[in-house]
Amino acid sequence: MHCAPQVRFKLRFMNHTNTQVDEYLHNLREWQDELKHLRRILLTCPLTEEFKWRSPCYTSEKKNIVILGGFKDSCVLSFFKGSLLKDPEGILTKPGENTREGRVIRFTSVCEIAELEPTLRAYIDEAIEAEKAGLTVGLKEDRELKYPEELLAELDESPELKIAFESLTPGRQRAYLMFFNAAKQSKTKTARIEKYRERILDGKGINDCTCGLSQKMPQCDGSHNSLK
Structure with missing residues:
Protein backbone atom coordinates (compact mmCIF):
# COMPACT_ATOMS: atom_id res chain seq x y z
CA MET A 1 0.00 0.00 0.00
CA ALA A 133 -5.49 32.88 24.46
CA GLY A 134 -6.47 31.27 27.76
CA LEU A 135 -9.58 29.64 26.30
CA THR A 136 -11.43 27.17 28.50
CA VAL A 137 -14.29 24.77 27.93
CA GLY A 138 -17.53 26.56 28.73
CA LEU A 139 -19.95 25.21 31.31
CA LYS A 140 -23.01 25.71 29.13
CA GLU A 141 -22.43 22.42 27.32
CA ASP A 142 -22.16 20.53 30.60
CA ARG A 143 -25.37 22.11 31.86
CA GLU A 144 -27.30 21.14 28.75
CA LEU A 145 -25.95 17.62 28.53
CA LYS A 146 -25.20 16.44 32.04
CA TYR A 147 -27.13 18.36 34.69
CA PRO A 148 -29.75 15.99 36.15
CA GLU A 149 -33.28 17.40 36.31
CA GLU A 150 -33.25 17.00 40.09
CA LEU A 151 -30.26 19.31 40.40
CA LEU A 152 -31.70 21.85 37.99
CA ALA A 153 -34.85 21.97 40.12
CA GLU A 154 -32.82 22.53 43.29
CA LEU A 155 -30.77 25.27 41.66
CA ASP A 156 -33.90 27.02 40.41
CA GLU A 157 -35.46 26.92 43.88
CA SER A 158 -32.33 28.05 45.71
CA PRO A 159 -30.44 31.02 44.21
CA GLU A 160 -27.88 30.62 47.00
CA LEU A 161 -27.14 27.04 45.98
CA LYS A 162 -27.04 28.03 42.31
CA ILE A 163 -24.46 30.74 42.93
CA ALA A 164 -22.38 28.40 45.09
CA PHE A 165 -22.45 25.59 42.52
CA GLU A 166 -21.58 27.84 39.61
CA SER A 167 -18.73 29.33 41.66
CA LEU A 168 -17.06 25.92 41.97
CA THR A 169 -14.19 25.11 39.66
CA PRO A 170 -15.16 23.20 36.48
CA GLY A 171 -13.48 20.08 37.85
CA ARG A 172 -15.48 20.19 41.09
CA GLN A 173 -18.71 20.80 39.21
CA ARG A 174 -18.00 17.87 36.93
CA ALA A 175 -17.26 15.53 39.83
CA TYR A 176 -20.61 16.35 41.41
CA LEU A 177 -22.47 15.96 38.12
CA MET A 178 -20.94 12.55 37.48
CA PHE A 179 -21.78 11.43 41.03
CA PHE A 180 -25.39 12.66 40.86
CA ASN A 181 -25.96 11.19 37.39
CA ALA A 182 -24.56 7.82 38.45
CA ALA A 183 -27.71 7.23 40.51
CA LYS A 184 -30.37 5.39 38.51
CA GLN A 185 -33.43 6.48 40.51
CA SER A 186 -34.64 10.05 40.83
CA LYS A 187 -35.07 9.79 44.61
CA THR A 188 -31.46 8.65 44.95
CA LYS A 189 -30.25 11.60 42.93
CA THR A 190 -32.27 13.94 45.12
CA ALA A 191 -30.87 12.34 48.27
CA ARG A 192 -27.33 12.75 47.02
CA ILE A 193 -27.92 16.40 46.19
CA GLU A 194 -29.31 17.05 49.66
CA LYS A 195 -26.45 15.20 51.31
CA TYR A 196 -23.86 17.39 49.62
CA ARG A 197 -25.83 20.63 49.73
CA GLU A 198 -23.86 22.13 52.65
CA ARG A 199 -20.57 21.05 51.15
CA ILE A 200 -21.43 22.87 47.92
CA LEU A 201 -22.49 25.97 49.86
CA ASP A 202 -19.12 25.89 51.61
CA GLY A 203 -17.36 25.88 48.24
CA LYS A 204 -16.02 22.35 48.70
CA GLY A 205 -15.64 19.68 46.03
CA ILE A 206 -17.00 16.19 46.53
CA ASN A 207 -13.52 14.85 47.37
CA ASP A 208 -12.22 17.92 49.21
CA CYS A 209 -11.04 17.68 52.80
CA THR A 210 -13.58 19.09 55.26
CA CYS A 211 -11.73 18.38 58.52
CA GLY A 212 -8.53 20.26 57.74
CA LEU A 213 -6.30 17.29 58.58
CA SER A 214 -5.33 16.18 55.09
CA GLN A 215 -1.67 16.24 54.16
CA LYS A 216 -2.58 16.54 50.48
CA MET A 217 -4.95 19.50 50.31
CA PRO A 218 -7.46 20.17 48.95
CA GLN A 219 -8.39 16.49 48.61
CA CYS A 220 -8.92 14.25 51.61
CA ASP A 221 -6.21 11.62 51.99
CA GLY A 222 -7.71 9.92 55.04
CA SER A 223 -5.41 11.56 57.57
CA HIS A 224 -8.35 12.01 59.93
CA ASN A 225 -8.60 8.23 60.29
CA SER A 226 -5.46 8.26 62.40
CA LEU A 227 -7.43 9.96 65.18
CA LYS A 228 -9.93 7.15 65.44
Whole structure:
Protein backbone atom coordinates (compact mmCIF):
# COMPACT_ATOMS: atom_id res chain seq x y z
CA MET A 1 0.00 0.00 0.00
CA HIS A 2 1.40 3.37 -1.03
CA CYS A 3 0.82 6.51 0.94
CA ALA A 4 -0.40 9.67 -0.72
CA PRO A 5 2.38 12.13 -1.57
CA GLN A 6 3.33 14.19 1.44
CA VAL A 7 2.98 17.94 1.47
CA ARG A 8 6.37 19.52 2.04
CA PHE A 9 6.53 22.09 4.82
CA LYS A 10 9.18 24.66 5.45
CA LEU A 11 10.49 23.60 8.84
CA ARG A 12 10.52 26.58 11.14
CA PHE A 13 11.15 24.49 14.24
CA MET A 14 13.21 21.45 15.06
CA ASN A 15 12.92 20.86 18.75
CA HIS A 16 15.27 18.90 20.96
CA THR A 17 14.23 15.32 21.58
CA ASN A 18 13.62 13.94 25.04
CA THR A 19 15.74 10.91 25.94
CA GLN A 20 12.84 9.30 27.83
CA VAL A 21 10.72 9.52 24.69
CA ASP A 22 13.58 7.98 22.71
CA GLU A 23 13.62 5.03 25.08
CA TYR A 24 9.82 4.74 25.12
CA LEU A 25 9.64 4.51 21.33
CA HIS A 26 12.60 2.14 21.10
CA ASN A 27 10.89 -0.34 23.45
CA LEU A 28 7.48 -0.28 21.80
CA ARG A 29 6.17 -3.53 20.39
CA GLU A 30 3.20 -2.02 18.58
CA TRP A 31 2.63 1.21 16.63
CA GLN A 32 6.30 2.15 16.72
CA ASP A 33 6.43 3.46 13.14
CA GLU A 34 3.14 5.33 13.52
CA LEU A 35 4.13 7.05 16.75
CA LYS A 36 7.56 7.93 15.37
CA HIS A 37 5.84 9.58 12.42
CA LEU A 38 3.56 11.57 14.70
CA ARG A 39 6.57 12.54 16.77
CA ARG A 40 8.37 13.84 13.70
CA ILE A 41 5.45 16.14 12.98
CA LEU A 42 5.26 17.36 16.56
CA LEU A 43 8.99 18.05 16.76
CA THR A 44 8.64 20.54 13.90
CA CYS A 45 5.87 22.43 15.73
CA PRO A 46 6.47 25.13 18.38
CA LEU A 47 6.19 22.59 21.18
CA THR A 48 8.43 21.17 23.89
CA GLU A 49 8.77 17.40 24.05
CA GLU A 50 8.35 15.98 27.54
CA PHE A 51 7.60 12.58 29.06
CA LYS A 52 4.54 12.58 31.33
CA TRP A 53 2.26 9.81 32.53
CA ARG A 54 4.65 7.36 30.83
CA SER A 55 3.87 8.86 27.43
CA PRO A 56 5.34 11.44 25.03
CA CYS A 57 3.71 14.76 25.89
CA TYR A 58 4.06 18.06 24.04
CA THR A 59 3.68 21.42 25.74
CA SER A 60 3.62 25.11 24.91
CA GLU A 61 4.82 27.52 27.59
CA LYS A 62 4.51 24.66 30.11
CA LYS A 63 0.87 24.03 29.16
CA ASN A 64 -0.11 20.56 27.95
CA ILE A 65 -1.23 20.57 24.31
CA VAL A 66 -1.12 16.98 23.00
CA ILE A 67 0.01 13.54 24.12
CA LEU A 68 0.75 10.34 22.20
CA GLY A 69 -0.45 6.88 23.14
CA GLY A 70 -0.71 3.34 21.85
CA PHE A 71 -3.51 0.86 22.43
CA LYS A 72 -4.43 -2.59 21.16
CA ASP A 73 -6.47 -1.43 18.18
CA SER A 74 -4.85 1.90 17.37
CA CYS A 75 -2.45 4.65 18.36
CA VAL A 76 -3.72 8.12 19.19
CA LEU A 77 -2.85 11.77 19.07
CA SER A 78 -4.75 13.22 22.02
CA PHE A 79 -5.56 16.92 22.46
CA PHE A 80 -5.96 17.97 26.08
CA LYS A 81 -8.54 20.64 25.16
CA GLY A 82 -9.72 19.14 21.91
CA SER A 83 -13.33 20.16 22.48
CA LEU A 84 -12.24 23.75 21.79
CA LEU A 85 -11.11 22.87 18.26
CA LYS A 86 -13.39 23.50 15.30
CA ASP A 87 -12.68 20.07 13.73
CA PRO A 88 -13.86 20.78 10.14
CA GLU A 89 -12.69 17.32 9.07
CA GLY A 90 -14.74 15.56 11.76
CA ILE A 91 -11.81 13.41 12.92
CA LEU A 92 -11.83 14.17 16.65
CA THR A 93 -13.58 11.76 18.99
CA LYS A 94 -14.14 11.51 22.73
CA PRO A 95 -11.85 8.98 24.41
CA GLY A 96 -14.63 8.25 26.92
CA GLU A 97 -18.34 8.90 27.34
CA ASN A 98 -17.81 11.36 30.18
CA THR A 99 -14.79 13.11 28.71
CA ARG A 100 -15.33 16.85 28.81
CA GLU A 101 -12.25 18.44 27.25
CA GLY A 102 -10.02 15.82 25.66
CA ARG A 103 -10.37 14.63 22.09
CA VAL A 104 -8.33 12.05 20.17
CA ILE A 105 -7.50 11.15 16.59
CA ARG A 106 -6.96 7.42 16.06
CA PHE A 107 -4.57 5.88 13.55
CA THR A 108 -3.80 2.37 12.39
CA SER A 109 -1.16 3.10 9.73
CA VAL A 110 1.59 5.53 8.77
CA CYS A 111 -0.29 6.22 5.56
CA GLU A 112 -3.27 7.60 7.46
CA ILE A 113 -0.97 9.95 9.35
CA ALA A 114 0.84 11.08 6.20
CA GLU A 115 -2.42 11.83 4.41
CA LEU A 116 -3.69 13.88 7.35
CA GLU A 117 -0.43 15.71 8.05
CA PRO A 118 -1.59 19.15 6.81
CA THR A 119 -4.77 18.81 8.88
CA LEU A 120 -2.86 17.66 11.95
CA ARG A 121 -0.57 20.67 11.73
CA ALA A 122 -3.55 23.00 11.45
CA TYR A 123 -5.22 21.39 14.49
CA ILE A 124 -2.01 21.57 16.52
CA ASP A 125 -1.55 25.25 15.65
CA GLU A 126 -5.16 25.94 16.64
CA ALA A 127 -4.69 24.12 19.96
CA ILE A 128 -1.56 26.14 20.73
CA GLU A 129 -3.32 29.43 19.95
CA ALA A 130 -6.33 28.44 22.08
CA GLU A 131 -4.02 27.77 25.03
CA LYS A 132 -2.17 31.05 24.54
CA ALA A 133 -5.49 32.88 24.46
CA GLY A 134 -6.47 31.27 27.76
CA LEU A 135 -9.58 29.64 26.30
CA THR A 136 -11.43 27.17 28.50
CA VAL A 137 -14.29 24.77 27.93
CA GLY A 138 -17.53 26.56 28.73
CA LEU A 139 -19.95 25.21 31.31
CA LYS A 140 -23.01 25.71 29.13
CA GLU A 141 -22.43 22.42 27.32
CA ASP A 142 -22.16 20.53 30.60
CA ARG A 143 -25.37 22.11 31.86
CA GLU A 144 -27.30 21.14 28.75
CA LEU A 145 -25.95 17.62 28.53
CA LYS A 146 -25.20 16.44 32.04
CA TYR A 147 -27.13 18.36 34.69
CA PRO A 148 -29.75 15.99 36.15
CA GLU A 149 -33.28 17.40 36.31
CA GLU A 150 -33.25 17.00 40.09
CA LEU A 151 -30.26 19.31 40.40
CA LEU A 152 -31.70 21.85 37.99
CA ALA A 153 -34.85 21.97 40.12
CA GLU A 154 -32.82 22.53 43.29
CA LEU A 155 -30.77 25.27 41.66
CA ASP A 156 -33.90 27.02 40.41
CA GLU A 157 -35.46 26.92 43.88
CA SER A 158 -32.33 28.05 45.71
CA PRO A 159 -30.44 31.02 44.21
CA GLU A 160 -27.88 30.62 47.00
CA LEU A 161 -27.14 27.04 45.98
CA LYS A 162 -27.04 28.03 42.31
CA ILE A 163 -24.46 30.74 42.93
CA ALA A 164 -22.38 28.40 45.09
CA PHE A 165 -22.45 25.59 42.52
CA GLU A 166 -21.58 27.84 39.61
CA SER A 167 -18.73 29.33 41.66
CA LEU A 168 -17.06 25.92 41.97
CA THR A 169 -14.19 25.11 39.66
CA PRO A 170 -15.16 23.20 36.48
CA GLY A 171 -13.48 20.08 37.85
CA ARG A 172 -15.48 20.19 41.09
CA GLN A 173 -18.71 20.80 39.21
CA ARG A 174 -18.00 17.87 36.93
CA ALA A 175 -17.26 15.53 39.83
CA TYR A 176 -20.61 16.35 41.41
CA LEU A 177 -22.47 15.96 38.12
CA MET A 178 -20.94 12.55 37.48
CA PHE A 179 -21.78 11.43 41.03
CA PHE A 180 -25.39 12.66 40.86
CA ASN A 181 -25.96 11.19 37.39
CA ALA A 182 -24.56 7.82 38.45
CA ALA A 183 -27.71 7.23 40.51
CA LYS A 184 -30.37 5.39 38.51
CA GLN A 185 -33.43 6.48 40.51
CA SER A 186 -34.64 10.05 40.83
CA LYS A 187 -35.07 9.79 44.61
CA THR A 188 -31.46 8.65 44.95
CA LYS A 189 -30.25 11.60 42.93
CA THR A 190 -32.27 13.94 45.12
CA ALA A 191 -30.87 12.34 48.27
CA ARG A 192 -27.33 12.75 47.02
CA ILE A 193 -27.92 16.40 46.19
CA GLU A 194 -29.31 17.05 49.66
CA LYS A 195 -26.45 15.20 51.31
CA TYR A 196 -23.86 17.39 49.62
CA ARG A 197 -25.83 20.63 49.73
CA GLU A 198 -23.86 22.13 52.65
CA ARG A 199 -20.57 21.05 51.15
CA ILE A 200 -21.43 22.87 47.92
CA LEU A 201 -22.49 25.97 49.86
CA ASP A 202 -19.12 25.89 51.61
CA GLY A 203 -17.36 25.88 48.24
CA LYS A 204 -16.02 22.35 48.70
CA GLY A 205 -15.64 19.68 46.03
CA ILE A 206 -17.00 16.19 46.53
CA ASN A 207 -13.52 14.85 47.37
CA ASP A 208 -12.22 17.92 49.21
CA CYS A 209 -11.04 17.68 52.80
CA THR A 210 -13.58 19.09 55.26
CA CYS A 211 -11.73 18.38 58.52
CA GLY A 212 -8.53 20.26 57.74
CA LEU A 213 -6.30 17.29 58.58
CA SER A 214 -5.33 16.18 55.09
CA GLN A 215 -1.67 16.24 54.16
CA LYS A 216 -2.58 16.54 50.48
CA MET A 217 -4.95 19.50 50.31
CA PRO A 218 -7.46 20.17 48.95
CA GLN A 219 -8.39 16.49 48.61
CA CYS A 220 -8.92 14.25 51.61
CA ASP A 221 -6.21 11.62 51.99
CA GLY A 222 -7.71 9.92 55.04
CA SER A 223 -5.41 11.56 57.57
CA HIS A 224 -8.35 12.01 59.93
CA ASN A 225 -8.60 8.23 60.29
CA SER A 226 -5.46 8.26 62.40
CA LEU A 227 -7.43 9.96 65.18
CA LYS A 228 -9.93 7.15 65.44
